[in-house]
Amino acid sequence: MNExxxxxxHLQDVRLTYGHGDRTVEALxxxxxxxxxxxxxxxxxxxxxxxxTILKLVTGLIPASAGWVFVAQREVGAEPVRVGMAFxxxxxxxxxxxxxxxxxxxxxxxxxxxxxxAKKKTxxxxxxxxxxxxxxxxxxxxKFPWQLSGGMLQRASLCRALIHDPQLLMLDEPFGALDQFTxxxxxAILQDLWLTRRPTVLLVTHDLKEAGYLANRVCVMRARxxxxxxxxxxxxxxxxxxxxxxEPGFVSLTQRLRELIVSARAPDAAVESAA
Amino acid sequence: xxxxxxxxxxxxxxxxxxxxxxxxxxxxxxxxxxVLPRPSQVFETLxxxxxxxxxxTVQTLYTTLVxxxxxxISGVLLGxxxxxxxxxxxxxxxxxxxxxxIPKVAVVPIFVLWFGAGTVPAVLTAMIMSxxxxxxxxxxxxxxxxxxxxxxxxxxxxxxLDILFNVGLPRAMPYFFASLKVxxxxxxxxxxxxxxxxxxxxxxxxxxIASSSFDVPLVFAGLLxxxxxxxxxxxxxxxxxxxxxxxxxxxxxxxxx
Numbered sequence: 136m137n138e139x140x141x142x143x144x145h146l147q148d149v150r151l152t153y154g155h156g157d158r159t160v161e162a163l164x165x166x167x168x169x170x171x172x173x174x175x176x177x178x179x180x181x182x183x184x185x186x187x188t189i190l191k192l193v194t195g196l197i198p199a200s201a202g203w204v205f206v207a208q209r210e211v212g213a214e215p216v217r218v219g220m221a222f223x224x225x226x227x228x229x230x231x232x233x234x235x236x237x238x239x240x241x242x243x244x245x246x247x248x249x250x251x252x253a254k255k256k257t258x259x260x261x262x263x264x265x266x267x268x269x270x271x272x273x274x275x276x277x278k279f280p281w282q283l284s285g286g287m288l289q290r291a292s293l294c295r296a297l298i299h300d301p302q303l304l305m306l307d308e309p310f311g312a313l314d315q316f317t318x319x320x321x322x323a324i325l326q327d328l329w330l331t332r333r334p335t336v337l338l339v340t341h342d343l344k345e346a347g348y349l350a351n352r353v354c355v356m357r358a359r360x361x362x363x364x365x366x367x368x369x370x371x372x373x374x375x376x377x378x379x380x381x382e383p384g385f386v387s388l389t390q391r392l393r394e395l396i397v398s399a400r401a402p403d404a405a406v407e408s409a410a
Numbered sequence: 411x412x413x414x415x416x417x418x419x420x421x422x423x424x425x426x427x428x429x430x431x432x433x434x435x436x437x438x439x440x441x442x443x444x445v446l447p448r449p450s451q452v453f454e455t456l457x458x459x460x461x462x463x464x465x466x467t468v469q470t471l472y473t474t475l476v477x478x479x480x481x482x483i484s485g486v487l488l489g490x491x492x493x494x495x496x497x498x499x500x501x502x503x504x505x506x507x508x509x510x511x512i513p514k515v516a517v518v519p520i521f522v523l524w525f526g527a528g529t530v531p532a533v534l535t536a537m538i539m540s541x542x543x544x545x546x547x548x549x550x551x552x553x554x555x556x557x558x559x560x561x562x563x564x565x566x567x568x569x570x571l572d573i574l575f576n577v578g579l580p581r582a583m584p585y586f587f588a589s590l591k592v593x594x595x596x597x598x599x600x601x602x603x604x605x606x607x608x609x610x611x612x613x614x615x616x617x618x619i620a621s622s623s624f625d626v627p628l629v630f631a632g633l634l635x636x637x638x639x640x641x642x643x644x645x646x647x648x649x650x651x652x653x654x655x656x657x658x659x660x661x662x663x664x665x666x667x
Contacts, residue, residue: 195564196565226556228580228581230657239566239576244566244567
């Protein structure tokens with residue numbers, strides 16, 4: 136990342152609290168995060184540490200209690216940035232075919248939305264099919280979600296997150312519910328997609344191997360209150376491979392991340408045993 | 411013989427069997443015509459009096475359909491309002507439940523007072539009878555939309571209307587059609603109640619006159635007409651339902667094809 140370029144995503148002294156008075160819960164302590172344009176950042180940490188909260192703040196789904204969230208140098212919500220999002224559940228709409236599901240963002244997001252009627256049967260359709268082919272779902276466009284397996288749905292969900300060429304891609308444990316082999320296959324696909332399109336990616340994950348394989352930076356978070364405690368650069372050459380994850384350099388990275396998370400959990404465990 | 415055909419034959423046999431048992435019971439137990447006419451008498455009356463019954467049938471069907479259509483329109487609008495706004499939910503629901511708890515027979519005289527006897531009170535009664543299930547179902551369908559689905563749309567900066575038309579309403583469709591099938595029969599009930607109380611036309615009025623002259627077979631002929639109309643409309647809405655929301659009933663159809 137070029138240090139002089141303004142960050143694409145910028146959290147400045149952001150805090151998020153729920154409730155008020157004595158019952159205030161601090162979901163996210165004062166947090167600062169800068170992500171450069173086209174960067175790939177993974178957020179890891181124990182559950183409840185506010186990883187998903189950061190994604191929701193950056194997409195403007197929830198407002199910050201204090202501080203500022205900037206995307207493309209504008210306050211979040213005001214910026215004309217296209218955002219793609221994928222969750223642990225594929226959340227496809229059951230009444231639409233896979234292709235129609237993938238094309239949904241084109242129906243909503245400008246400038247595609249104005250052309251949707253004219254191009255839905257030609258250019259947009261081809262675009263969806265090309266993307267489906269890229270994730271290994273060629274020929275499944277006319278199927279309905281219930282006809283596909285969980286892994287296939289997650290691929291389709293990834294296509295939906297990417298169809299409108301988002302500058303910002305938010306992935307909230309997108310591969311959490313999949314088996315190891317499907318997961319590794321989708322890592323490679325996601326890496327390809329990132330290398331060719333270069334969106335700015337924020338990935339929330341529990342899988343340290345996944346974080347190391349995919350990201351340029353891994354931010355380790357801790358809970359109560361949620362905050363970022365460590366920001367590790369990951370500079371293995373791309374494209375990365377599964378074999379690489381067994382090399383000593385990679386193993387020592389995941390070990391280090393693991394230790395950081397364990398130590399982040401430690402005071403937590405002490406509190407629980409005291410109570 | 412295919413499975414589907416056998417199923418149809420079975421159900422037809424059961425329906426015919428019902429009338430046969432009825433007929434036999436009347437004959438065996440010597441039940442008088444004035445208490446319970448035999449089905450053959452009812453069909454005979456229906457056949458012989460058809461020219462007299464027909465205009466009443468048309469009137470009742472017309473009244474019911476107009477009332478039902480108004481019920482659907484206002485029901486969907488109210489349902490969308492209640493299902494998508496917290497305030498409307500909190501204030502609208504108690505009002506609606508209170509209103510629907512009132513027996514509709516009690517409301518007909520008020521309608522007659524406002525609009526005079528005839529078609530208008532019947533249309534309005536059919537409408538308010540069919541309204542409640544539609545409102546409740548549409549509101550439930552909208553209010554139970556998964557938050558993650560909404561997050562997907564909000565992340566795309568979708569407007570409230572976008573979310574309503576692309577997620578909320580399609581998701582509420584199965585609920586909506588379930589309520590239509592209940593409501594269409596209720597609409598008939600509403601029409602007939604109003605016709606019985608305050609009208610000089612319609613099946614309700616026909617049955618009223620027939621029973622006051624102890625023409626019991628004609629009363630039953632009226633009931634039969636109502637039942638047939640109800641079944642017919644129910645079938646039509648089932649058919650539309652199957653077309654529109656096949657995705658929600660996938661298990662009935664072929665699987666991976």
